[in-house]
Amino acid sequence: MRYLNKQAKFMDRYVRKWSGLVQEWDGSGTIGGPALIGAPLAKASISHSGAHLAPRAIRSLLDAYSVYRTEEDRDVQGTLHDCGDIVMHVTDVAASQQRIYETVRDLLRRHQSMLPILLGGDHSISYPGIRAFAEERGKIGVIVLDAHHDLRNLEDGGPSNGTSFRSLLANGIVEGSHLHQIGIRNYANARAYHEYAKEQGVHVYTMGEVERKGADRIVAACLQSLRGKVDAVYVSLDMDVLDQAFAPGCPAIGPGGMDSRTFLQFVQLLAAEELVQGLDIVEIDPTLDVRDMTSRLAAHALFEFLSVRW
Amino acid sequence: MRYLNKQAKFMDRYVRKWSGLVQEWDGSGTIGGPALIGAPLAKASISHSGAHLAPRAIRSLLDAYSVYRTEEDRDVQGTLHDCGDIVMHVTDVAASQQRIYETVRDLLRRHQSMLPILLGGDHSISYPGIRAFAEERGKIGVIVLDAHHDLRNLEDGGPSNGTSFRSLLANGIVEGSHLHQIGIRNYANARAYHEYAKEQGVHVYTMGEVERKGADRIVAACLQSLRGKVDAVYVSLDMDVLDQAFAPGCPAIGPGGMDSRTFLQFVQLLAAEELVQGLDIVEIDPTLDVRDMTSRLAAHALFEFLSVRW
Amino acid sequence: MRYLNKQAKFMDRYVRKWSGLVQEWDGSGTIGGPALIGAPLAKASISHSGAHLAPRAIRSLLDAYSVYRTEEDRDVQGTLHDCGDIVMHVTDVAASQQRIYETVRDLLRRHQSMLPILLGGDHSISYPGIRAFAEERGKIGVIVLDAHHDLRNLEDGGPSNGTSFRSLLANGIVEGSHLHQIGIRNYANARAYHEYAKEQGVHVYTMGEVERKGADRIVAACLQSLRGKVDAVYVSLDMDVLDQAFAPGCPAIGPGGMDSRTFLQFVQLLAAEELVQGLDIVEIDPTLDVRDMTSRLAAHALFEFLSVRW
Amino acid sequence: MRYLNKQAKFMDRYVRKWSGLVQEWDGSGTIGGPALIGAPLAKASISHSGAHLAPRAIRSLLDAYSVYRTEEDRDVQGTLHDCGDIVMHVTDVAASQQRIYETVRDLLRRHQSMLPILLGGDHSISYPGIRAFAEERGKIGVIVLDAHHDLRNLEDGGPSNGTSFRSLLANGIVEGSHLHQIGIRNYANARAYHEYAKEQGVHVYTMGEVERKGADRIVAACLQSLRGKVDAVYVSLDMDVLDQAFAPGCPAIGPGGMDSRTFLQFVQLLAAEELVQGLDIVEIDPTLDVRDMTSRLAAHALFEFLSVRW
């Protein structure tokens, strides 16, 4: 029965894939370092979203790319723990968000050196995720790549993918001056929420600034502002910070965003900072995507992050 | 400016479209007869669903078909009131269901001779809709066309598109013996829920019986069973009662269901019964559909219902 | 260079394809029997249509099916002349229709025993095509398979795909009593045009009659009515006479039409009548189709017609 | 970590899915009864085919349907062993076919009461599969549902999806009179191969006969002809025996085939015969399919087969 295999696929004996670095957590022992946690919640989205399908899409792409970084002539090495997905409630969005909070909290408490990597889902997952992160990792800073502030009021639609950072600020989980938002775009936000951001002391870097200053200077400014003031930094990557041509699978696409090289450069620069101890990647709807391009880019963000960090 | 029009389209002076029979309700006066109520809720679905987009899809098709019934050589005449859509909550599914209940209840109370036609949305809308219908219209019977029982337990996922009829029975809103389910299919249900249906005295007509007996005899049996026992009958049309080839746009498609002629025949037979005083059409996801075929079929169900009823 | 071929494809030495029966007309000599004439006009359509792409789609499928009729254990034999396409004007629809008229007229005049098979294009091509047919072939009858009357007034939109048979009647090219329309459907026509049909003595067979009477009796009735009164019969096949599940590529799809077997049966029955001396197949938009299903069905209609006729 | 799960999905405690009956074979012990064997070979196809993706598509649908047969009010019970996929060679099609032969042979030799169910792949897999079946199970009969004979010569393209039954006859693995082909269609075959079938004594039932005689009489005739003459019967289901509207995902679609109910009826009738000891389902290309309709129908064929057999 030498040819039988659970799932038939071509194997080249010399190729090491990212999937080979993944270790499914069996619930025992202690995880150190980066660990995937699927947060397949899309029902908190303002617009129709299939973002709950993204963890599966991204994971499947770990088998499509190798660990070899040609540019540096080295194989990336390390263990990427996979904790699996957090099962969502069918009809109770708040309960789903609570499950995310509790699960991340319990994981971080049990695994003191775990670096959580949440795969959304929509951006609503960042609130429970960061809330748990802050409880377990001390005073935190947050750096977001996003076209949008996500500082909406909570009365009109409840805790949605447009309110995560509002909830963090309003509940004192993150201080305004410890929140950095990069890539904010014209026509994608409301004046009231920009005002709110300014009142709270949030650091806002528009796409115009990204173009003028470049990733290096912006990341340096963020980190300089946070170092010494926080115990840990959490990075949140909303893929719609990219131009629609490079990330066609986000629900809220538009022109005028980053290209993929700039985006990956941001990830590398952030990964190089040891303070960064948490990450999420959100707002990919595989049903809207073109040939999984947006999930492929998300997977590459993960590769860059791990390559630098390990 | 004789050529300017809000929305440019070709007009043939002799063609009367269904859209011409629609009258948007302005909130004043009393509605008698059939009235559309959009219930764009899809977040209660167990599987990913864009069924909230169906009311818009179905309404737009009212402009694509004429009111002339060639078979009987007559123009269908009447007024189809359109109450608009019930605005859903972004994140609170239970609140959305409550809004459906309250809105339908208030409409029925105010308009004693209104015949409500709910456009879903997923099948979860039938519970609040029928609950309101029962409160305002007396003892009711319910006739469902569906491949599924929708009698799931409420613990595992809350009030979803799989629990509507369970909730109706469990809350005493409909008696089991007054519920008729037509088109139930193999491999689409669980034994436990079929047992529950039998315990409750629900009348179940499988696809096998549909084939063997035909629509005439089944509808006659349903109505004979209900006449004299209920004050009004509500008909619920889950489009996945059709074979996947005829209704490709339902989330839970499968082979072995009705063809479109049989389905339309059921609608005509049911429409002929004056006891029938409420209707819904559910489980169409326009993002999954092929050329809006399923919405077109839903629109034709509406045409048949109104043509017979008026 | 034994492996070089203009267009690489697999050849099985024993398989004879329909493409092998096609002979491109070089402009010389006289054509007897069936001849393809492409009429790629879609700009006369009321709705957006890519029907001008259908002749290419149908022709390419002649290479996908064999000439062997298993049911009768025989290879179909004969020569299908292909006159090519009539080049349409870019912006002048009336000029395009005139080109169709002139070309068909000249072909029929020159080739007295040609049986023209027009590949539309939208249904507007039938007016110039049949006008030429009538001029060259004597008093004619017309049998149409269509969900629609196509008897619209000419004031509102000019000579479109909705007016062909109106123009034929209004201009005395076909007598009303020599026009038979089969498959006319509810909600697809206007009362005024049905009235017009009745006034003109047009024979109308609704989908209800098709179901009740069957193809045999309807075709027999048509032919009995025409025999002895006309010199030749022209058959026009609008693919939207089919149910949307069987012909998804027509611009004006809807439920409740014919299935494909009934449709092909009509074609066989009509082909058996020697009076039938002209044919067109119209209203296929390959850009809307699913896997060329509608073009495949059109190709099979052509196969059935030729198989019976040769 | 109560909410963590390898793959998040909704679970209803009372629903038993077909996936719950599947038991992955670990290579030890002896398998009795039905067992899935994936044969993901598509490179032997004459036309472009992604049929190698079908085993994965069909398996994933086992989680989408329940084991409850409403018509008979019973849960289907039994164990469906899954041997996994046979890994194909990247560039050597003959080697891939040899791997299928060797693997099926070894499995059948080791597991004397195994009923192999091969999931193709294209129809080329039936030759090595049936060859192994014949070697291990004695004198065999074969019943095929297919629009095509698949009796092509082997010189023009080698052992392709068009030659499986030619190879079986030519190599004496199956006697012509023990081969039954059901659903053969016009324009889908060559005269030479029909002649060959007749010379070999193959029993051919055209679509015309299927319509005239019905599934019951045809299956009865097949089995009566085989009983007492063979030790075991192998059933091969080429999904293109269906009309294109019901099986849009086959590479070689066309109009005029079976509808899905007739197809499933054939499967049930064949499953009821104990002589039937082997099965394959082939020619589904998930990249061409519409909402996995063809895979869903294949899964239902599997359900019917197992339901009757267990």
Place this chain on the structure above:
Amino acid sequence: MRYLNKQAKFMDRYVRKWSGLVQEWDGSGTIGGPALIGAPLAKASISHSGAHLAPRAIRSLLDAYSVYRTEEDRDVQGTLHDCGDIVMHVTDVAASQQRIYETVRDLLRRHQSMLPILLGGDHSISYPGIRAFAEERGKIGVIVLDAHHDLRNLEDGGPSNGTSFRSLLANGIVEGSHLHQIGIRNYANARAYHEYAKEQGVHVYTMGEVERKGADRIVAACLQSLRGKVDAVYVSLDMDVLDQAFAPGCPAIGPGGMDSRTFLQFVQLLAAEELVQGLDIVEIDPTLDVRDMTSRLAAHALFEFLSVRW
């Protein structure tokens, strides 16, 4: 009935959308400033085009983006009048073009300070639009962004989307030296028409020049050349000036064009010039587009234009 709404959608009380700046013109009063005029003509296109669907697509996107310009920390304010669509003739393309001419002429005559913004439609609409603009606004200059000259001869296909600027020059409506064409590309034009442009004194800026000189210098050169010589300038934006990766929804796509940032920069620079008193956006076919990317970019061009201008 507090939850009933004509069209259910989420409303955030603080978000001001572009749709909120739109005021549908009721036919009375005088319009000052920018006004949308839909010109849904696609039948003048040389290739198959659904560009008539673009006005609806662009308008619907006005509800998807906010009026807040983060870069300048201000809400865009002003009134965007919407005159609706000019109803096209079904079959008479010349009549449709005449309707565009008459409607724009009458609007401009009646509303002396209206700044017309025509939403095509294909590029053929620019001829009647600019003809009317020139009649009502005096001596004009025209600046076009386009990969193509659109200077074709009128004999071969009549007044199509390839002839607009030929007609303007030939009829003396615009002087050659007052016509500026930016973004002209290799392999997208004919030598004869480039020669014609040169003979007429048209200013041509190829994509190579766009890359070498940048938007600033090119716009400056255009305006310097026109200032003092014309009374008003009309800007015509053919979206195929963009690279196919950024504007996938144009009928005539190709590689090597502008990226979206450069395109939007051109729009901003042109909007800053008060002489610019007319605008059109053309050649978007929503049926070919990917997630409405091209319409989104067109909407952003409109936003930039209005933001700068108001």
Place this chain on the structure above:
Amino acid sequence: MRYLNKQAKFMDRYVRKWSGLVQEWDGSGTIGGPALIGAPLAKASISHSGAHLAPRAIRSLLDAYSVYRTEEDRDVQGTLHDCGDIVMHVTDVAASQQRIYETVRDLLRRHQSMLPILLGGDHSISYPGIRAFAEERGKIGVIVLDAHHDLRNLEDGGPSNGTSFRSLLANGIVEGSHLHQIGIRNYANARAYHEYAKEQGVHVYTMGEVERKGADRIVAACLQSLRGKVDAVYVSLDMDVLDQAFAPGCPAIGPGGMDSRTFLQFVQLLAAEELVQGLDIVEIDPTLDVRDMTSRLAAHALFEFLSVRW
């Protein structure tokens, strides 16, 4: 019959298309200069590929673009011979590769001044193509644009699209130091094969180097290294060297590759070198492409190559 044409399309008398420069080779005479040879082999691909459809897609686009180079104000002139396609074996991949080898060898031997342009097909075609090229044109150098090395071992999958350059080196057809690979990317290759490349003296230019050095310097370095050492240079263009946003139709897409302008610049620079005497374009799967963008880019690569070379 003045309007009849084999294939109806609009003709502008002044537009000269690339298709007009193509001359189908009739098998006689001697070809000098560039000649197309279709190599429609996709079955050697590791992943599912429809690359055999690319020659047809690219050829059809020769009719969509003109020969006029606006940037240089000249019509490109010359004759592009088209030898047709090499017919592939249905099931024997090695035989198909042998046919490519023999056909190219025979063509090059017979036509001493032919510059072969192979249209793949997958990248496996480069091995037989270059082998023939080397035999007939002397000592050769090879310059490849590709994200991948294609230096895999031959044991695991045979001669696939991942092994072409391994076979060339292993069989001594090209010396390692005469092979230049440009655009090699992170996560797309294995360490073992990069090591192999280094051992063999292959010149590798990563995407990082492409960004840092630019096309000019890299091409200059390649050519300087090859001049005087080889008799002829063969250029192989694997379209996946582009970023996925610019070449969505390659089987192995990913982010971080070239943009289209850089790619076309490389082609121009290479075309300017007279040593370059052979070319192939591979790895385009039209079934995966978006609006034929990747084929359009391939066609433009061909245009640039020919424009510079003629």
